[in-house]
Amino acid sequence: MLAIDVQLLQKKFKVQKNREGLAGALRDLFMREYIEVKAVKDISFQIPQGEICGYIGENGAGKSTTIKMLTGILVPTSGRLLVNGYVPFKEREKFVKEIGVVFGQRSQLWWDIGVIESFQLLRKVYKVPEVDFQNRLNELVERLQLGDLLNRPVRKLSLGQRMRCELVASLLHNPSILFLDEPTIGLDIVVKTEIRDFLKQMNREHGTTILLTTHDLQDIEALCSRVIMLDDGKIIYDGGLEQLKANWSKGREVLFQFADHTRLDKLEQLTLGLGVEWTLENDLTAQMWLPHGVNVSDALARVVGAVEIRDIKIFETNTDEIVREIYRSEKVSS
Numbered sequence: 001m002l003a004i005d006v007q008l009l010q011k012k013f014k015v016q017k018n019r020e021g022l023a024g025a026l027r028d029l030f031m032r033e034y035i036e037v038k039a040v041k042d043i044s045f046q047i048p049q050g051e052i053c054g055y056i057g058e059n060g061a062g063k064s065t066t067i068k069m070l071t072g073i074l075v076p077t078s079g080r081l082l083v084n085g086y087v088p089f090k091e092r093e094k095f096v097k098e099i100g101v102v103f104g105q106r107s108q109l110w111w112d113i114g115v116i117e118s119f120q121l122l123r124k125v126y127k128v129p130e131v132d133f134q135n136r137l138n139e140l141v142e143r144l145q146l147g148d149l150l151n152r153p154v155r156k157l158s159l160g161q162r163m164r165c166e167l168v169a170s171l172l173h174n175p176s177i178l179f180l181d182e183p184t185i186g187l188d189i190v191v192k193t194e195i196r197d198f199l200k201q202m203n204r205e206h207g208t209t210i211l212l213t214t215h216d217l218q219d220i221e222a223l224c225s226r227v228i229m230l231d232d233g234k235i236i237y238d239g240g241l242e243q244l245k246a247n248w249s250k251g252r253e254v255l256f257q258f259a260d261h262t263r264l265d266k267l268e269q270l271t272l273g274l275g276v277e278w279t280l281e282n283d284l285t286a287q288m289w290l291p292h293g294v295n296v297s298d299a300l301a302r303v304v305g306a307v308e309i310r311d312i313k314i315f316e317t318n319t320d321e322i323v324r325e326i327y328r329s330e331k332v333s334s
């Protein structure tokens with residue numbers, strides 16, 4: 001069974017239009033005018049069990065609206081939607097036991113009571129047997145090192161501490177699918193890394209399926225083998241991260257530091273026919289640019305065999321740049 005099966009899913013919102021000026025406001029009083037916003041436009045995708053998939057796109061692309069439909073908070077305008085075999089907005093009680101949800105910007109914990117009390121309340125909401133709950137809690141608390149925090153009220157926690165608690169809260173009932181909407185937003189790099197490692201481990205050990213929206217492409221690089229990219233409510237890319245890079249990144253750069261003075265024409269001679277380009281930064285440093293499709297080790301072998309080298313650095317194209325590149329070409333072609 002697929003974890004997520006989405007077919008031609010659509011969501012329209014009716015938004016009130018405000019007419020201008022006093023006369024407009026008066027007219028609005030008597031006859032409201034509405035416009036329709038199509039937030040999600042006939043999207044289809046399938047996610048098998050155990051996959052970690054990144055769901056990305058610019059602000060307003062429709063990511064949160066999709067997550068809200070997938071978690072049963074919003075009812076789709078049209079289309080078909082199955083999560084673990086359930087239609088999310090129907091059969092709510094059974095369905096919510098199968099999923100965990102973290103909205104980075106909103107808390108599912110009670111602000112003024114101790115974290116552990118929030119967890120206990122969630123145990124009752126999800127009807128988790130006490131023994132299962134304790135085992136699960138112990139495992140999660142140890143993994144995320146929450147020991148000291150459990151008795152503090154949520155309002156006294158730092159953002160990083162709160163996010164770790166949010167993750168525990170979403171996993172206490174042992175869901176097989178986890179929806180994360182900006183789980184690392186605003187966190188420092190240490191906490192981000194901790195959360196990424198934790199999610200990878202959950203996925204590896206429990207086979208948890210994860211759908212993750214993020215603006216942080218390092219999250220995607222660290223976690224996702226697959227990326228779905230949304231633009232203006234439509235899917236513009238669905239595939240592997242490697243493929244995404246191969247199709248869209250402009251190439252790779254290799255920085256060489258030589259032991260002796262090396263001339264540009266010699267370097268060009270060495271890599272003749274490969275289509276690489278050289279730039280000399282100074283007598284001892286040169287940069288080689290390789291277009292996609294050129295084997296890095298072939299190019300390196302030619303240089304390494306002929307010139308004495310002190311240091312080599314290979315720069316991968318940043319996924320941020322790739323996304324910008326796709327948007328640019330999308331805008332050009334549409």
Ligand SMILES: Nc1ncnc2c1ncn2[C@@H]1O[C@H](COP(=O)(O)OP(=O)(O)OP(=O)(O)O)[C@@H](O)[C@H]1O
Binds near residue numbers: 013014038057059066
């Ligand atoms: N409840 C709502 N009523 C009216 N319009 C909405 C509502 N929720 C979302 N929209 C509109 O739908 C579009 C998609 O919004 P959505 O929040 O899904 O985007 P997003 O990709 O999650 O953006 P962000 O990265 O900023 O969270 C936007 O144009 C937004 O203004």
